[in-house]
Amino acid sequence: MAIKIEKPIVSYGIKKPEDEETKEQREQAKSDKAELTEFRREGNVVHMTETLERPEELIGSTYKVKPPVADHAMYITINDIMLNEGTDQEIRRPFEIFINSKNLDHYQWIVALTRVISAVFRKGGDVTFLVEELQAVFDPRGGYWKPGGKFMPSLIAEIGEVIEKHLTKIGMIQSPELDEHQKKLVEQKRAEYEAAQKQKDAFAKDKDEDNNSDNGGFPAGAQLCTKCNTAAVVMMDGCLTCLSCGDSKCG
Template sequence: MTVKINKKIVSYGIKKPEDEAKNEATTAEKAPAEAHGEFRREGNVVHMTETLERPDELIGSTYKVKPPVADHAMYITINDIILNQGTEQEVRRPFEIFINSKNLDHYQWIVALTRVISAVFRKGGDVTFLVEELQAVFDPRGGYWKPGGKFMPSLIAEIGEVIEKHLTKIGMIQPAELDEHQRKLVEQKRAEYEAAQGQKDAFAENTAKEDNGGFPAGAQLCTKCNTAAVVMMDGCLTCLSCGDSKCG
């Protein structure tokens, strides 16, 4: 039988009968497990795939979100699956998400959003990009302030923050914490700012700090951490929460 070769030959090999027998034996070993489409295996490590079947029981966490723009709270549940349980490669990965609320005004887009996010979770791989994509959604009617002085541009953005919190909890995202030097520098700058303000009415000052998460009254919004903690110090805008400074 003549076979036309349309590509350049870069290597060749001799096919032996013992090689065929070895390949058939390897295929027969993998067939029972992979026939059900349960996982993809590389060596001894099992990876998530979009064909992974849902176990009867999953572990997860539920987070309460009560934005001031909504009449009712939203409860966000993220369930996880454990891969390679009992081995050195054991990992916990998100598998599905559910959002429940008494408010039926957002029912359609909530159902659509949870199905899409769950599909991304089940496909596996690096799903941390969802956090940035959701937090970049802005409400045309304007966002709102959370307790503690953090600004949320939309309800979708707060869902993204919940997913970020959960992925950080299970180890997929490393928490962005200040090192010891940065922490001391922020505390020093904060003390200098408060000292420069002089003696003010104690009651008014404490009330303002409580409403603003402990930061000085009149602080501006930080574009890096979305917290109202930016003050003018030594002629430079400095964030007292994350340490970001316009002067470097």
């Protein structure tokens, strides 16, 4: 069909696909975007910001830490806040931490550490990275052994272990428990080692009890396990095997 042009052409333009959108389509897109924003706001995602006010009452736990290198014990208190209380999405999350001790030599870094950790807790999100960061701190003077044969590279690392214990307690970290097969393997290896090392004389039982009393029940002379930090690694069948977590150098 021919179209007669009666006026001179002074300009031209290229028609784009978006120009064919109707007003109703643009309004529908705007409405969908608003619904998506509202869905995200009311979803299960927890957003904790600096505007979150501290409730008058918080629930928490206090842990006692008494390293052998210190004269006084430290008491670590972690308080939690309940989110979505009274609903099916009710969860418990850490909100603040306090460390008290009679020893004032560490007062400055204790105050700084608790304020930084509390700020991270209140920010929300995944705070489990704190555990790994704190446990990676080593004391240049050397670490110490805890009762039970577990090695702590520093006092900061033990604070990280306390936080890990608390986060596991409230469900933020899954407990690294051995499965049934691993438990049976560890029990079998431990029984084999004890049977091989058992003395035949009448004093064998008393000697074993004395040797194992200070090492968490593991054989005397056991090496430190690099996986679980427990002195429970022994030589079995030409291979270093941990009697605590089952880790073996031979796979």
